[in-house]
């Protein structure tokens with residue numbers, strides 16, 4: 001007889017159960033009821049919804065997956081009743097269905113404490129996509145928000161509020177943050193770091209009332225202090241959803257949750273509970289990995305395999321996205337265990353590391369890492385596998401330097417049984433075997449064959465290290481080669497091109513490559529050629545990234561943008577009028593950019609040379625907005641006009657922009673010059689930033705905006721103009737020579753062994769003895785500058801490349817616009 | 832926008848079934864190791880001059896990912912020897928031989944036979 005298995009709840013664990021069960025049996029009937037309107041999605045990465053992931057991106061599997069695997073999925077359907085005698089369930093639509101086994105994967109809901117006023121408008125929880133949609137909408141209307149709860153999830157929610165642009169507060173009842181994972185000292189450091197990010201922390205605060213009139217206006221605390229806020233996200237813990245189980249008289253825990261035995265069986269042997277809804281040995285596990293383990297056990301149970309049972313799970317955690325590393329592993333406190341703590345604290349840097357060593361000094365019991373959790377994986381493994389400690393255990397957390405190597409060495413020492421991916425329960429042995437016997441050569445191979453790294457992703461660095469050392473042990477050399485066509489790194493190719501005087505892509509491919517190239521190596525080599533020879537880009541237009549090929553950024557719909565250089569953001573009224581006139585003539589959308597200049601959008605490819613011809617006639621040059629090259633040097637008005645300015649920042653910005661304009665690099669380059677410490681030009685968010693001081697200039701390097709903003713670091717202080725330029729020359733040339741393709745200066749520095757100190761040595765102390773050479777190379781590039789658009793406009797052959805059809809003068813009839821606030825805009829994708 | 836529908840439903844013609852060889856343009860009009868867009872009736876065809884391999888390819892100009900008329904501006908290359916084009920928008924890549932999408936789940940694109948005669952590039956159509 002075919003067994004019919006009904007799963008209640010289509011969350012992460014319910015989904016994983018389906019996957020595991022289908023893998024074990026292709027014949028059982030699987031029917032799933034999920035309350036939410038869409039198939040199961042990745043709740044762990046819910047917050048990435050704010051950084052651009054769509055609900056679709058987050059799906060564990062698309063709806064077709066269920067059909068393809070012969071699984072019946074009813075979304076938007078809440079199971080309201082279980083009849084254990086007839087073995088049936090009923091849903092809110094009145095549908096009833098019969099089961100042989102019932103699996104409750106109902107998860108949990110956010111716990112909302114019964115505080116006066118929780119029903120007010122502006123109070124939210126953080127659990128589902130719908131919650132996030134509502135939070136985003138509401139946040140548009142308000143300025144100040146708070147999160148109630150300073151635990152793992154609360155801090156994640158706080159980061160979300162911050163990213164939504166709100167003044168953000170965190171209110172925690174306990175005297176410290178993340179009370180279950182870190183100690184007081186760690187919490188202090190974390191709070192310090194968070195306040196630097198702009199989050200205000202209130203610990204030891206018990207909320208008495210949520211005040212307001214209809215909508216939320218503030219919080220009143222038990223100590224009668226108040227906090228004025230307009231929205232609140234409650235993240236005060238979870239409550240397992242045991243209401244169905246309770247109603248059908250299954251045993252539930254007094255604090256909530258469906259009680260299960262080691263085989264995830266409830267008190268009815270046909271009914272199982274898994275995931276956050278289950279209570280095993282008085283514990284609710286609020287993490288996916290144990291839930292996946294439970295799913296595996298039940299998939300085995302219903303297919304007649306009782307060999308595996310649930311024995312509890314390690315609750316070590318690493319915070320994902322707050323911008324501050326936090327890790328807590330093993331027993332972080334050892335309150336009840338005799339132990340020797342070793343603590344390393346650097347208040348200035350904001351790092352705190354604590355490890356707990358067993359009394360006999362032999363084993364690691366657990367620990368806390370804040371500010372730098374680079375050693376998290378390996379330390380966690382040492383605890384899990386009871387690995388013997390090195391002679392001086394403090395070296396585990398102090399020291400630094402060749403950290404990456406240490407970590408790889410650490411992976412080497414792990415036993416084969418060490419669990420590397422906890423979401424999918426994959427051991428070191430399994431990964432090594434894939435590489436040694438099954439031919440896995442890349443991370444993608446491993447993801448496919450083992451599913452490692454596909455859950456929370458936390459194990460990726462370790463899997464990478466494992467892959468690398470295993471490949472090395474097989475005699476493969478592991479290099480960051482460009483792609484299948486070049487067996488060299490970018491830096492090696494730089495040297496080859498320079499030393500052998502190679503001038504074209506084909507020449508390089510013929511002499512040092514294989515195959516016919518691709519979209520990875522072509523633009524990378526194009527950028528190298530440009531960085532080394534600063535030749536005319538369009539000499540080899542078809543190896544250029546599409547933006548470089550047409551010297552303009554391609555937009556939705558296939559039109560292009562036009563961005564003339566406006567050095568330092570300074571522009572004369574005449575030039576301003578010229579832009580206005582030209583934009584009007586060609587019907588271009590105009591916008592002031594974030595880089596202090598004007599972008600004109602919506603030019604057809606055939607219009608580009610005409611538009612540039614007119615711009616050049618008005619004295620403009622290419623702004624290189626399309627290239628991996630110098631973009632803008634932003635400035636503030638500085639001492640010329642500003643009452644605080646101490647140096648003429650505009651003149652310096654214009655000078656710097658003119659100097660480096662057109663410079664090609666592994667990635668784009670941005671700079672800024674501020675006239676005083678108030679920093680209105682935001683120099684500290686740039687690849688190189690200059691801030692005026694009473695005595696000269698402070699030079700900051702390797703800052704970045706973008707998805708992972710990073711402040712630039714002070715390289716030298718109070719230097720004069722010539723010295724400042726000399727160091728920028730050396731810094732930029734060193735970057736151009738050594739960075740991987742598409743690596744911004746910030747990432748380049750992050751990966752650099754020795755970090756800022758090393759960079760300082762090379763640039764300022766000239767420790768490699770290449771200072772003058774770098775300056776000479778830069779001088780040659782500057783001397784070779786030309787406006788790329790001028791070349792095109794003047795050369796009929798180049799000009800002819802700018803048309804849509806090769807055999808017709810017609811325009812592309814598929815380009816369509818709509819009107820938007822009095823200007824044109826492209827129609828939506830896909831319409 | 833019949834243009835879009837037309838191309839999406841077009842099945843690539845086997846060389847034997849070609850009834851019309853459309854004379855598109857002179858060889859030297861095409862960039863080396865790159866593409867250009869040819870207009871045929873109300874269709875847009877991306878034609879690639881794969882100088883390095885001494886081969887010519889043609890496919891629909893429309894990228895099925897976001898329905899953009901841009902494949903002719905894409906970069907060509909090879910993957911394990913298979914000639915391919917990468918869309919300039921999001922770098923989805925398609926085999927120039929079979930039209931199959933090589934790095935994502937996008938649908939295949941239509942490809943067309945090409946021949947060069949007397950200095951002119953011809954594309955084969957069934958109608």
Ligand code: SRM
Pocket residue numbers: 553554555561562563591592593594595596597598599625631632668670685686703704705706707708744
């Ligand atoms: C126009 C503009 C937005 C605006 O309306 O203000 C813009 C528009 C684009 N940005 Fe930007 N960025 C613009 C300022 C910025 C800034 C702000 C700034 O420069 O002060 C940043 C953050 C600062 C930084 O770069 O560190 C910024 C960070 C990015 C990034 C992320 C870089 C990173 O390191 O993570 C990308 C993606 C990339 O380059 O890979 C990007 C890429 C893009 C592209 C080129 C995306 C693309 O490939 O189509 C956009 C095309 C514009 C076009 O068609 O012309 N844009 N972009 C701004 C043009 C500035 C200029 O005058 O040149």
Ligand SMILES: Cc1cc2nc3c(=O)[nH]c(=O)nc-3n(C[C@H](O)[C@H](O)[C@H](O)COP(=O)(O)OP(=O)(O)OC[C@H]3O[C@@H](n4cnc5c(N)ncnc54)[C@H](O)[C@@H]3O)c2cc1C
Pocket residue numbers: 008009010011012013014015033034035036043044045046047077078079080105106107108126127128153156241244274275276277285286287288289291320456
């Ligand atoms: C923002 C956020 C970040 C997180 N980060 C991490 C992390 O970094 N690492 C980690 O390990 N864990 C993290 N978690 C926790 C993790 O998401 C959960 O442990 C996991 O989702 C639990 O899976 P589940 O299937 O048991 O429950 P859920 O994912 O909650 O799924 C249960 C589903 O059942 C449905 N349901 C309930 N009752 C019924 C019914 N009667 N009928 C039909 N359907 C019903 C619910 O609507 C829900 O869709 C995070 C959680 C959140 C909210």
Ligand code: SF4
Pocket residue numbers: none
């Ligand atoms: S302009 Fe920049 S931030 Fe805005 S959508 Fe484009 S790439 Fe993203």
Ligand code: FES
Pocket residue numbers: 894895896897898899918919920921922923
């Ligand atoms: S439109 Fe072609 S890859 Fe997205």
